Amino acid sequence: MFKSLESERAGQTRDLTDVLDAIPFDQQGLIPAIAQDIDSGTVLMLAWMDRVAVERTLREGRVCYFSRSRNQHWQKGETSGHIQDLVELRLDCDGDAILVKVRQRGPACHTNRESCFYLLADQDQIRVTTDPV
């Protein structure tokens, strides 16, 4: 499926169900999903989805992940209120990574930072780049 799409021109389509069937989920049935803020372009976080989470995200228009530590689905913001409203869901060329572009309500990170990626390599150190809100 994904190989056949490589040479297709813009505008060509495939049935969504067929494409989801072709996703090479890992041994735990998961695929990494990157969340990006649609307005600022900031990469907010990386989490994991299973097939159900992908379908639920598309159906409900709010991003749903699968928590590996809690072994359950997890609609982002269900407890914190920091919901991610889905704007776009994309797959990559090999179908083994997802990019969701979102409208993020509140901070994406559980530390109350805008983004989870606040640890910057700087020479022989790692530096915290933002304060918790």
Place this chain on the structure above:
Amino acid sequence: MFKSLESERAGQTRDLTDVLDAIPFDQQGLIPAIAQDIDSGTVLMLAWMDRVAVERTLREGRVCYFSRSRNQHWQKGETSGHIQDLVELRLDCDGDAILVKVRQRGPACHTNRESCFYLLADQDQIRVTTDPV
């Protein structure tokens, strides 16, 4: 390590080696790495790094991944010339994902598209959004 950094203010640092020692690499010794174009903000691709790839990326200033299919290190662009010059390397709050901000030479995707994320979910279809260059 990562827990202790959560409440730190901006500017606080830790020794890079200690932080790399604390990364919870998966069973294959890998961590997912997102590449983002520093100028456009476009998310270019997701690939995988092991400890050696992280260290080599930081030392050489060019992004190096670990290919799961070929089971070997792979400096992005080593055959295509589509090198990723490293601008920033970041870790997320749990230390289980990497974000590299890069200057991308040529297209990032092996299909000769700018980004690997050219497959967009649109209603009950997946649509190709960009032409191969």
